[in-house]
Amino acid sequence: MGSGGKRALGQLQPVIGRLRGALQDETAAVPVEAPPGSVRDPSSKAQHIEVCLHEDVEYRKTSGFERFDFLNEACADLSLGHLDLAIRFAGRQLQVPLMIGPMTGGTPRALEINRLLAGAAQRFGLAMGVGSQRVAIERAELEPYFRVRDVAPDILLFANIGAAQLARGWGAAEAIRAVRMIGADALFVHINPLQEAIQGGDRDFRHFALRLTTLCRDLRSEGVPVYAREIGFGLSAVAASRLADCGVDGLDCAGAGGTSWAKVEAFCARTPERRALGQRFGEWGIPTSESIRLVRSVAASIPLIASGGLRSGLDLAKALALGADVGAMARPMLLAAARGEAALHAFVESVITDLRVAMFAAGAASVAELRGRLVPAFPSA
Secondary structure (H helix, E strand, O other), X not given: OOHHHHHHHHOOOOOHHHHHHHHHHHHOOOOOOOOOOOOOOOHHHHHHHHHHHHOOOEXXXXXXXXXXXXXXXXXXXXXXXXXXXXXXXXXXXXXXXXXEOOOOOOOHHHHHHHHHHHHHHHHHOOEEEOOOOHHHHHOHHHHHHHOOOOOOOOOEEEEEEEHHHHHOOOOHHHHHHHHHHHOOOEEEEXXXXXXXXXXXXXXXXXXXXXXXXXXXXHHHOOOOOEEEEEOOOOOOHHHHHHHHHHOOOEEEOOOEOOEOHHHHHHHHOOOHHHHHHHHHOOOOOOEHHHHHHHHHHHOOOOOEEEEOOXXXXXXXXXXXXXXXXXXXXXXHHHHHHOOOHHHHHHHHHHHHHHHHHHHHHHOOOEHHHHOOOEEEOOOOO
C-alpha cells in the first residue's frame, strides 16, 4: 500500500460506531413512492443498508455450492505458502480473485462504509464496485459521497449505472461522468428489472440492448471496459448470450442464494400491496452455481464475476472451479464492516485463508488450476 493509502486508512477509524444511529437518522424521513423516471432520493440507499444490516433478507434456497466437493489430493507436490492467488482481471492485477461487490453510495454514512471497504480492498489487493451512481448523476452535489480513490489508489474500481437509465436515454456522457466521478477503471451496468418492478421504480427496459451496444462501442474508444451485472437474481444462458452480443467486456452473473433484493424491497415497501409483492417473489432467482454454468454454456471465455451467496473462501474456490474468474461478496463485507475495521480485515483474511487451503488440498498451485476440479457432492449421513 502506498503512503497515501496508509494515511487515508488512518482516518477511517471508528466511523462504524456512529453508523447505525446515523442510518436511522437518514431513513427517518423516507419519501413516498416516486413515479417512474423521477429523480431517485438517496435516502432509499440508506434504508437499504439499514434493512440489510438488521432484517432477514437471505434466500431460503442456497447458491448451490454445497452440491459440489473437491477431490482431496493428498500427494500434491505443493507448499501452502507458495501458491499463486494473484490474477489479471479487467486490465489490472488482483492479489486475490475477490471483489467487494457494489452496495451503496450517495449519503455521508454510505461514504463512510465505502471508504472502510475500499481501505480493505487496498490492503488486500481486491477489486471493488460502488453502488448505483444514479443519484449523483442526477444531483451533482452528491458526487463527493461516492469517492473512495484517495483511500484506495491502487485497486481495480468499478463505477455503476443502471440498465433502466440506459433504456430511458442515458449514454456515453453519463457513463463517462460516473467513471470520472470516482476515478474508476471500469463500469458496471446493473440490470434489475424485477427489483424495479417490486419497488415501483423504472419499469420500461425496452431498447436497453441496443443502447448497451452503443455504450460498449463508445466506451471502448475511451478505454473503459463495460461489465453487465445482475443484482442477485441470476443470469440465464439467454441473457448472457444477449449481453455478450451487445459487446460487453465481462459479466457478473449475481445469482440467488445470498441477499434477496425482493425481500429487501418488501421491508422497504410503503404499501401493503408492494410488501406482499416482494414477499411473493422472495425466492425468485437462479442459484449462483447454476448461473455460472449457464453463462459458461454460451460464453466460454468472457470474463466472469460470480456473486450471490458466497459466504466463505471455500464458496469462492468452488465458484472459481465452476468457471468464474473472480468472486464477489457484498452483504458479508457489510456485516463485517459494521463491527469495525479490525473485524472487516479479519473476515477478508479468513476468506483468503479458506481459498488458499482449498487450493492446497485440491492440488491447485494457481487459481487457474482450480478449474474443473469439482465433483458432485459425496453423500452425507
